Amino acid sequence: MITAPESPAVIETNPFPHWFQREQAAALADYESTPAPTRRDEAWRFASLKALDLSAFVPAPEIASEGKLINASTGLGDFAARFVFGNNALVHHEAPALPEGVIVEPLDVAAYEHEALFRAYFMAQPVELGSHKYARLHKAMLTGGVLVHVPKNVEVALPIELFYWVEGENSSVFPHTLIVLGDNAKVTVIDHFKSADGARAFACGINDFHLGRGSQLTYAAVQDWSRDTLAFHLNSTLVGRDATATALLANFGGGYVRGESLSKLAHDGGRSVMLSMNLADGTREIDQHTLQDHAAKHASSDLLYQNVVDDAARTIFAGIIRVQEGESQTDAYQRVRNLLLTDDAIAVSMPGLEILNDDVRCTHGATSGGLDPDELFYMQARGISKKLAARLIVAGRFNSLVERIDNEALRDRLRAVIADRLGV
Amino acid sequence: MSLSIQNLTANIGDLPILKGITLEVPKGEVHAIMGKNGSGKSTLAKIMAGHPDYTVTGGDVLMDGRSLFEIAGPDERARAGLFLAFQYPMEIPGVTIANFIRAAIQSRLAEGEELEATDYYANLYAKMDALKIPRAFTSRSVNEGFSGGEKKRCEILQMAMLEPKYAVLDETDSGLDIDALKIVSEGVNALRSPDRGFLVITHYQRLLDYIVPDRVHVMVDGRIAMSGDKNLALELEARGYDWVTETAAEPALA
Ligand SMILES: Nc1ncnc2c1ncn2[C@@H]1O[C@H](COP(=O)(O)OP(=O)(O)OP(=O)(O)O)[C@@H](O)[C@H]1O
Ligand SMILES: [Mg+2]
Numbered sequence: 014m015i016t017a018p019e020s021p022a023v024i025e026t027n028p029f030p031h032w033f034q035r036e037q038a039a040a041l042a043d044y045e046s047t048p049a050p051t052r053r054d055e056a057w058r059f060a061s062l063k064a065l066d067l068s069a070f071v072p073a074p075e076i077a078s079e080g081k082l083i084n085a086s087t088g089l090g091d092f093a094a095r096f097v098f099g100n101n102a103l104v105h106h107e108a109p110a111l112p113e114g115v116i117v118e119p120l121d122v123a124a125y126e127h128e129a130l131f132r133a134y135f136m137a138q139p140v141e142l143g144s145h146k147y148a149r150l151h152k153a154m155l156t157g158g159v160l161v162h163v164p165k166n167v168e169v170a171l172p173i174e175l176f177y178w179v180e181g182e183n184s185s186v187f188p189h190t191l192i193v194l195g196d197n198a199k200v201t202v203i204d205h206f207k208s209a210d211g212a213r214a215f216a217c218g219i220n221d222f223h224l225g226r227g228s229q230l231t232y233a234a235v236q237d238w239s240r241d242t243l244a245f246h247l248n249s250t251l252v253g254r255d256a257t258a259t260a261l262l263a264n265f266g267g268g269y270v271r272g273e274s275l276s277k278l279a280h281d282g283g284r285s286v287m288l289s290m291n292l293a294d295g296t297r298e299i300d301q302h303t304l305q306d307h308a309a310k311h312a313s314s315d316l317l318y319q320n321v322v323d324d325a326a327r328t329i330f331a332g333i334i335r336v337q338e339g340e341s342q343t344d345a346y347q348r349v350r351n352l353l354l355t356d357d358a359i360a361v362s363m364p365g366l367e368i369l370n371d372d373v374r375c376t377h378g379a380t381s382g383g384l385d386p387d388e389l390f391y392m393q394a395r396g397i398s399k400k401l402a403a404r405l406i407v408a409g410r411f412n413s414l415v416e417r418i419d420n421e422a423l424r425d426r427l428r429a430v431i432a433d434r435l436g437v
Numbered sequence: 438m439s440l441s442i443q444n445l446t447a448n449i450g451d452l453p454i455l456k457g458i459t460l461e462v463p464k465g466e467v468h469a470i471m472g473k474n475g476s477g478k479s480t481l482a483k484i485m486a487g488h489p490d491y492t493v494t495g496g497d498v499l500m501d502g503r504s505l506f507e508i509a510g511p512d513e514r515a516r517a518g519l520f521l522a523f524q525y526p527m528e529i530p531g532v533t534i535a536n537f538i539r540a541a542i543q544s545r546l547a548e549g550e551e552l553e554a555t556d557y558y559a560n561l562y563a564k565m566d567a568l569k570i571p572r573a574f575t576s577r578s579v580n581e582g583f584s585g586g587e588k589k590r591c592e593i594l595q596m597a598m599l600e601p602k603y604a605v606l607d608e609t610d611s612g613l614d615i616d617a618l619k620i621v622s623e624g625v626n627a628l629r630s631p632d633r634g635f636l637v638i639t640h641y642q643r644l645l646d647y648i649v650p651d652r653v654h655v656m657v658d659g660r661i662a663m664s665g666d667k668n669l670a671l672e673l674e675a676r677g678y679d680w681v682t683e684t685a686a687e688p689a690l691a
Contacts, residue, residue: 386489391527394486395541395595396515405540409531409578416531437540 028121028156030128041153047146056143059329059361060300064243064269070215072154073100073184082209086176088426089203093117093171099178099209101157101186110171115200116162117173120189123160130162134193134223138249142273142302147245151187151217158189158219161202165195165225172201172423179216179238180209188218194228194256201231201420206238206246208266213241216267220248224256226280231259231420235430237266240295248274252283252312259286261418261427263411264299265434272301278312278343287316290411292434293326293358303332305345307373313344317417319410320351322358331363334375341372351381352410354403401437408435438464438501440519440603440634445496447484454480456659457496462603464501465631469645470638471670472656473678478638479524481656482605486521487511500603516545518602522592522609524638528580534591535561535575538598545599564597568624569617585612593624604628605636610644622647642670655681 027034049065050057076082076099083105086097094108094117103119111117116127124131140148159175177188190204208214216238224230230250238244244267250258264270276285291299305314320328334345351360362379384403392402408431415427440462447455454477462468472478484491485498485505498505500519508514529537538561543552562572568590580588589609596604606625610618625635625648637648645653645667653669654661657678662685663669673681 385527388527388529390483390486390488390511391523392529392537393511394515394521394523395537395599396512396544397540398512398544399510401540401544402512405532405537406529409529412531413578437536 026156029124033124037153037155040149044146044149044153047149049146050143054143056302056331060271061269061298064298067215067243070183070185073179073186074181076100076102076104076178076180076209078180078209079104082178082180086205088205089172089174089422091171091422092174093169094173095176096159097176097178098157098188100180100184103157112167112169114164114167115169116160118160120158120160120191121156127160127162130193131160134191134221136219136221137223138221138251138275138277140247140249140273141275142304144245144247144271144273147217148219148247151189151219151245151247154185154187154217155189157187158191161190161192161200163194163198163200166197167195168199169201172203172420174203174205176205176207177218178207178209179214179242180212181214182212183214184212185215185217188216190220192222192230192232194224194230196225196253197227198225199229201423203232203423203426204234206234206236206244206266208237208239208242211239213268214239216242216244218244218246220246222250222258222260224251224253224258224283226254226256228253228256230257231418231423233261233263233418233423233427235263235265235427236270237434239266240297241268242266243268244270246270246272248272250276250285252276252278252280252285254280255282256280257284257286259288259418261288261290261414263427263430264289264291267299268297270297270299272299273303274301275304275306276314277306277308278314279308281310281312283309283312285314286417287314288414288417289318290414291318291320291328292323292407293320293328294323296325298327298329300329301331305332305334305347307334307336307340307343307345309340311342312340314346316347317414318349319414320349320360321354321407321410322351322360323354325355325357327359327361329361330379331365332377333365333367334377335367336370336373336375338369340370343370343373343375345373345375347377349379350410351379352407353381353383404435404437408432408437439499440636441499442481443497443499445481445484445498446494447480448492448494449480449490453494454491454659455484458656458659458661460654460661460664462634462636464602464634466651467629467635467637467648468652468654469650469670470636470654470656471640471673476656477659478656479607482521482607482638485514485605486519487514512544515599520596520599520601520604522589522596522604522606524607524611526580526588526592528578530578530581532579533576534579537579538595541595541599561598564594567627568594568597569620570594586614586617589613590617590621593621597624597628602632603634603636605638607638608640609637610639610641618644619647642674645670657682657685
């Protein structure tokens with residue numbers, strides 16, 4: 014699939030400045046020299062490695078149904094900005110309610126016009142949870158993506174909504190959302206990852222968040238790629254002093270979906286809330302790896318993943334809480350709940366602790382179980398069929414996570430997405 | 438037209454719980470069942486509603502002449518007009534009262550027919566107001582974090598919204614404060630009609646001052662040991678269940 018960036022074909026269409034193109038060429042070389050994951054790698058122990066075969070994928074062509082996609086990119090009634098990408102290209106953008114000084118720009122524009130920001134923050138966090146090879150590929154192939162920068166003391170009242178579409182058989186897309194918040198800045202962002210035509214595709218996305226002192230980020234991602242899509246979503250959040258990040262990742266689509274989420278609490282008083290709702294059905298495999306990395310005092314992290322596994326699908330969760338030496342008075346919670354709807358459904362949970370300190374409060378645990386027969390009976394006794402009751406219970410679990418989001422418009426939007434996906 | 442329980446016997450596993458229950462609730466009437474803890478009252482209610490844990494070993498329950506046991510699932514029985522207010526209502530995290538009741542009503546509509554949202558909410562709010570359930574409850578998860586009394590009120594709200602032909606209320610009065618008892622009783626009385634029958638399971642005679650029953654049945658060890666009019670509840674209160682056991686051998690009261 015890979016066209017070396019040196020080749021004229023890529024140079025012509027590559028929108029980035031030359032200095033970055035050279036970095037991309039280096040990233041491609043790194044990608045190629047990095048060995049593919051094997052079963053012996055701890056981070057890939059349970060993954061279906063044959064899903065990682067990239068040979069069929071091709072660079073995404075120009076989008077054919079631009080107007081249709083733009084029309085379908087509706088979500089929030091009111092938004093501060095909306096950007097729509099189709100096959101990596103920006104096809105629509107509007108910013109009706111962005112406060113003075115807030116930057117929402119495609120990354121290629123940002124690389125020219127906000128070079129210092131771009132250089133300081135673009136992929137500044139190492140990818141530590143297993144997919145470094147694919148992060149290098151992402152960098153090498155990047156053409157789209159968005160930088161959101163909210164300067165010090167600015168609050169963006171309405172959410173920013175980003176749509177990343179893929180179209181065409183075996184198309185490859187590389188979504189990227191980079192959010193940089195100055196001190197005491199506040200913003201809400203939602204990413205939508207969608208397939209235009211249901212065709213098999215390759216999506217390799219990165220979301221990087223940098224929170225300045227006292228800033229607040231509320232972020233949601235709704236991943237709804239087509240059923241055969243191979244998807245990587247690599248997330249990192251760097252939480253500043255007294256800052257709070259709340260991120261909700263919804264995985265509703267894809268074939269093999271690899272999610273990696275790292276929250277680094279590098280400054281005192283930081284807080285990271287890591288939420289995820291995962292609907293694995295058919296033969297989908299959702300393989301998630303998380304790290305709550307505490308390197309500061311009085312920091313807290315709270316992770317709750319709700320997995321629903323139907324049919325012959327699989328979820329894998331491997332999460333680590335790491336408290337570095339000397340970092341006291343830490344609260345870290347990690348909880349995974351697996352709801353298994355069939356006998357063939359599989360949920361693998363591997364919670365882990367690396368605590369190098371004793372003045373910490375950590376709890377972690379994973380629970381797995383089926384639907385509660387008494388809950389089902391109660392609902393059936395109201396005239397609701399067993400099938401619908403199950404869907405309502407699943408939607409209910411997901412909606413309980415949505416309650417943790419502090420933005421009402423976003424909550425409403427997420428509830429609507431859940432209701433739509435589950436047909437309730 | 439009646440809910441007719443005919444010599445019903447049922448087991449849980451190999452253990453017989455119901456040992457031959459016969460009673461008939463004609464449409465338009467309210468019957469009460471009283472009886473000691475563990476005598477089988479909730480079991481009877483759940484078996485009629487179709488709980489999968491019990492095995493019916495004999496007898497029948499006819500709803501307006503149609504055997505409940507020929508109606509496969511609990512949901513179909515409910516849609517056919519049977520309602521059970523649970524002794525212990527279940528919590529459903531993340532499913533709001535409004536969405537839950539809406540799903541239940543929608544399930545009764547023909548394929549392709551959609552519930553009109555404004556009518557639905559108008560109806561829901563009117564019934565909540567009558568039961569003095571704050572409107573804010575519509576967006577709360579079903580029974581989650583509700584007090585005991587709030588759960589019971591919501592059971593009655595669901596009954597009022599679903600308008601069943603026959604309703605079985607299993608200890609709906611337990612956990613209610615005095616005011617709530619009146620409100621809930623008024624709610625039930627408002628639904629009394631020639632087209633509807635009630636089977637009210639209770640431990641407290643006081644409820645029957647508010648919801649005055651046509652008949653009172655006393656259940657002992659999986660059987661109806663005694664039946665009578667509303668005064669039987671008073672007599673029971675005065676004499677206790679031992680009196681029933683002792684007199685049960687004699688011919689039943691009228
Ligand atoms: N799942 C079960 N497993 C074993 N025994 C059961 C089960 N369900 C009910 N029983 C038994 O059946 C008997 C009748 O129970 P039931 O709940 O019907 O009583 P009840 O009359 O409703 O009592 P209460 O007044 O306390 O509500 C009890 O002895 C109870 O322990
Ligand atoms: Mg009982």
